[in-house]
Amino acid sequence: MKRHNRVALPVLLIVTLLLSSACSQVDVTKAAQIVKDASITLKAVQDAEIALHNAGSISTDEHKAIQAGIAKAATALSVANDAVLHAKDAATAKQAVAVAAQAGTDLVNSLNLIKNPTAKAGLQAAVVGLQAILAAI
């Protein structure tokens, strides 16, 4: 497995799990809850990336590109958030959340830009740590 995949896959897994779990629900409220969970997770990833950048492990160019990817993911989640609020049935809410799953791909693409392997490992550790906490809930 390529090194960048070791960082990208956990992030994709978290976002995908959070978003896809909504697809198994037949309740619009659950979809709204999942969008909020995905938002909290995205904020944690953003905070971890900023800490690594401030520590000098992620270059400014990489940092800006990653933040752009995070912003794009946040936009996708915002669209889903509004769509779920106005969804009149579970199927519509499910579709809105499924569309937002693209946010995971955007985020992975931005993380793939990190050249420093230690920074990659650090961000991976932060994401895997959160993943482990989530799994224990």
Add this chain to the structure above:
Amino acid sequence: MNWLQLALTIEQQIPGLIAAAKAIRENHGQLAKPIQEYHDEAAAILAQIQATAAKEQGQ
């Protein structure tokens, strides 16, 4: 960055990660909340993410 610095960086993130996990756990314990509340809470978080991302990209 050596491994000690990496460990310190991760350690500094732990409170934030725990806070995120706690928020998610509490979120799951409040299924009866109206959809509007989930929406507004998520919107606030996403707005914060967007503002931070814009600030960081402007550095």
